[in-house]
Amino acid sequence: MVLETVLVSTALKTVGIVGSGLWLLPLMLAGITYHNYNRLDPESPPIDAKMIQREYDFIVVGGGSAGAVVASRLSEIPSWSTLLLEAGPDENEISDVPSLAAYLQLSKLDWAYKIEPTGRACLGMKNGRCNWPRGKVLGGSSVLNYMLYVRGNRKDYDLWESLGNPGWNYEEVLKYFKKSEDNRNPYLAKTDYHSSGGYLTVQESPWRTPLVLAFVEAGQEMGYDNRDINGERQDGFMVAQGTIRRGTRCSTAKAFLRPVKLRKNLQTALNAHVTRLLINPTTMRVYGVEFVRHGRKQIVLARKEVILSAGAINSPQIMMLSGLGPREHLQKLGIPVLRNLAVGDNLQDHVGMGGLTFLVDKPISIVQNRFQAFPMTMQYITKGKGPMTTLGGVEGLAFVNTIYGNRSWPDIQFHMAPASINSDGGLKVRKVLGLTDLLYNTVYKPIANKDSWTMMPLLLRPKSRGTVRLKSKSPFHYPIIDANYFAHRADIDTLVEGAKIAIKISQSPVFKKFNSRLHTIPFPNCRDHKFGSDAYWECHIRTISMTIYHPVGTCKMGPEWDSTAVVDPRLRVYGVKGLRVIDTSIMPTIPSGNTNAPAIMVGEKGADLIKEDWLSPKS
Numbered sequence: 001m002v003l004e005t006v007l008v009s010t011a012l013k014t015v016g017i018v019g020s021g022l023w024l025l026p027l028m029l030a031g032i033t034y035h036n037y038n039r040l041d042p043e044s045p046p047i048d049a050k051m052i053q054r055e056y057d058f059i060v061v062g063g064g065s066a067g068a069v070v071a072s073r074l075s076e077i078p079s080w081s082t083l084l085l086e087a088g089p090d091e092n093e094i095s096d097v098p099s100l101a102a103y104l105q106l107s108k109l110d111w112a113y114k115i116e117p118t119g120r121a122c123l124g125m126k127n128g129r130c131n132w133p134r135g136k137v138l139g140g141s142s143v144l145n146y147m148l149y150v151r152g153n154r155k156d157y158d159l160w161e162s163l164g165n166p167g168w169n170y171e172e173v174l175k176y177f178k179k180s181e182d183n184r185n186p187y188l189a190k191t192d193y194h195s196s197g198g199y200l201t202v203q204e205s206p207w208r209t210p211l212v213l214a215f216v217e218a219g220q221e222m223g224y225d226n227r228d229i230n231g232e233r234q235d236g237f238m239v240a241q242g243t244i245r246r247g248t249r250c251s252t253a254k255a256f257l258r259p260v261k262l263r264k265n266l267q268t269a270l271n272a273h274v275t276r277l278l279i280n281p282t283t284m285r286v287y288g289v290e291f292v293r294h295g296r297k298q299i300v301l302a303r304k305e306v307i308l309s310a311g312a313i314n315s316p317q318i319m320m321l322s323g324l325g326p327r328e329h330l331q332k333l334g335i336p337v338l339r340n341l342a343v344g345d346n347l348q349d350h351v352g353m354g355g356l357t358f359l360v361d362k363p364i365s366i367v368q369n370r371f372q373a374f375p376m377t378m379q380y381i382t383k384g385k386g387p388m389t390t391l392g393g394v395e396g397l398a399f400v401n402t403i404y405g406n407r408s409w410p411d412i413q414f415h416m417a418p419a420s421i422n423s424d425g426g427l428k429v430r431k432v433l434g435l436t437d438l439l440y441n442t443v444y445k446p447i448a449n450k451d452s453w454t455m456m457p458l459l460l461r462p463k464s465r466g467t468v469r470l471k472s473k474s475p476f477h478y479p480i481i482d483a484n485y486f487a488h489r490a491d492i493d494t495l496v497e498g499a500k501i502a503i504k505i506s507q508s509p510v511f512k513k514f515n516s517r518l519h520t521i522p523f524p525n526c527r528d529h530k531f532g533s534d535a536y537w538e539c540h541i542r543t544i545s546m547t548i549y550h551p552v553g554t555c556k557m558g559p560e561w562d563s564t565a566v567v568d569p570r571l572r573v574y575g576v577k578g579l580r581v582i583d584t585s586i587m588p589t590i591p592s593g594n595t596n597a598p599a600i601m602v603g604e605k606g607a608d609l610i611k612e613d614w615l616s617p618k619s
């Protein structure tokens with residue numbers, strides 16, 4: 001009876017989260033419950049604090065990739081008390097499953113943002129607007145992400161330091177990447193660039209298709225090495241590493257918060273939406289935050305500091321709601337300006353070309369309706385193996401350079417997946433992308449459920465810059481996000497070159513074994529251009545302009561003389577006492593690679609900066 005109740009309630013809860021179209025859920029949930037997964041897991045979920053004290057030493061706003069790290073590390077000091085406020089709930093059984101990553105988008109664990117239409121990008125999405133998922137859950141976007149573990153290029157961090165940020169060069173940040181890491185692939189763990197024993201588990205998915213091996217071999221045929229792209233050099237091809245543990249997702253909440261949940265000096269409050277900072281306008285000191293929890297407005301005070309780790313959209317939103325931001329914008333909304341700062345500027349994201357599809361003749365790709373629910377689910381539950389452990393479908397990664405880049409600092413990344421938009425028969429992927437019916441029905445429906453694979457060329461260092469602005473004074477109105485993709489001509493030119501390299505890779509001899517060929521139904525809005533010409537690829541890129549969800553830069557770190565800087569190199573907000581920002585928004589330029597590991601690195605380093613500032617004899 002107890003078992004049945006648990007099953008039914010978990011199933012109902014989950015179906016509410018991911019929709020009812022998922023045929024394998026009941027089976028999976030039965031298996032998970034039968035094996036009493038929670039009890040076997042040495043790290044059971046964190047404790048949601050019912051009662052919140054009046055005052056803490058530190059308040060961390062947002063328990064995402066960076067915030068979870070900050071809260072965990074601050075609570076290592078027994079005499080400091082820390083409160084972590086997170087707007088979303090805890091993770092669930094579905095978010096644990098690596099292959100179901102896309103199913104979390106547009107669910108209640110997603111802020112479900114959309115960017116403004118520009119007419120230059122996202123033309124194949126409904127109303128010309130791309131979806132911008134962000135995790136609204138403990139663990140933040142590390143719960144929604146595709147788990148790819150990528151650090152970026154050493155030159156990214158050397159650049160940060162050269163912009164006036166001492167302590168942020170590659171050698172310095174490498175220490176922090178390694179501090180977090182527990183790499184479980186021995187061939188990587190033993191190198192100088194990786195480590196074992198940290199909180200964050202990193203390993204390859206235990207399952208792969210022959211297509212990823214062909215991808216790596218094709219890279220070699222093109223003159224690129226099969227190498228650890230997080231190691232000495234970045235250019236090359238490899239089977240992806242991911243933040244997974246025993247075949248399931250290792251979010252930052254699992255990695256950094258669960259092991260320390262019994263510490264008396266750390267409290268975590270879920271479903272606590274921070275609405276503004278409390279700032280004394282005379283002293284310009286932040287002394288607490290206001291938040292809404294279960295419909296009730298509350299305040300909590302900070303003795304030492306408030307740390308904003310709400311991510312690249314919400315950290316600037318909270319600052320602007322509190323009177324810290326661009327003067328004219330705040331005045332227009334009637335928000336008293338406490339400090340004129342370039343908050344919300346400098347928005348950068350990796351935009352890529354989605355939908356490039358190659359068909360193959362052999363049954364070697366991921367085709368949703370071919371996978372057998374029962375054996376696949378049992379393999380996942382009992383052994384942590386099989387297709388359900390694939391990193392959101394992505395198997396291979398590569399860094400290459402176009403004619404505009406160079407080998408030591410590649411300008412294009414490829415994500416290779418043994419599936420494409422057609423592989424689930426139109427059930428989910430087209431929806432999370434927000435594709436128009438015309439585009440899907442014309443191009444992808446004719447090949448629905450056919451064996452295929454994709455490569456997504458991604459622009460690593462865009463020149464275009466966007467903004468985040470408030471829609472209104474209400475903390476519950478979504479901010480206006482203008483990604484401003486392709487404002488700069490060079491961005492589109494580089495991506496077109498990336499597309500051509502991708503096609504060359506797909507034509508290499510190794511892929512011929514599978515009779516791999518480009519899917520050539522033209523996009524309806526691109527028919528005026530000759531298929532395969534530069535102009536056609538440009539039109540394709542502007543039609544399925546794909547974010548891979550890496551917004552950064554909106555509370556830029558920089559030296560005092562840089563008028564666009566919001567935080568100093570110790571991540572303290574200029575002109576305000578007791579306030580730091582520690583998340584992807586501080587990045588002055590976007591790293592050349594996926595941003596989760598860099599966000600965790602920022603969390604690690606940020607926590608150490610706080611410790612240095614409060615514990616050194618001088619302070």
Ligand SMILES: Cc1cc2nc3c(=O)[nH]c(=O)nc-3n(C[C@H](O)[C@H](O)[C@H](O)COP(=O)(O)OP(=O)(O)OC[C@H]3O[C@@H](n4cnc5c(N)ncnc54)[C@H](O)[C@@H]3O)c2cc1C
Nearest residue numbers: 062064065066087140141145146147148274311584594596
């Ligand atoms: C769908 C998707 C796929 C991705 N795939 C990858 C990948 O494979 N590899 C990779 O490296 N990167 C990936 N990324 C990017 C990566 O996950 C992010 O860059 C990283 O998680 C950002 O970390 P953060 O700490 O800046 O913000 P987040 O992790 O987003 O954390 C912000 C937290 O603050 C909370 N919050 C926001 N506002 C408030 C408020 N007002 N009050 C209280 N709490 C608040 C949020 O709910 C959230 O928990 C992906 C991202 C997404 C969305």
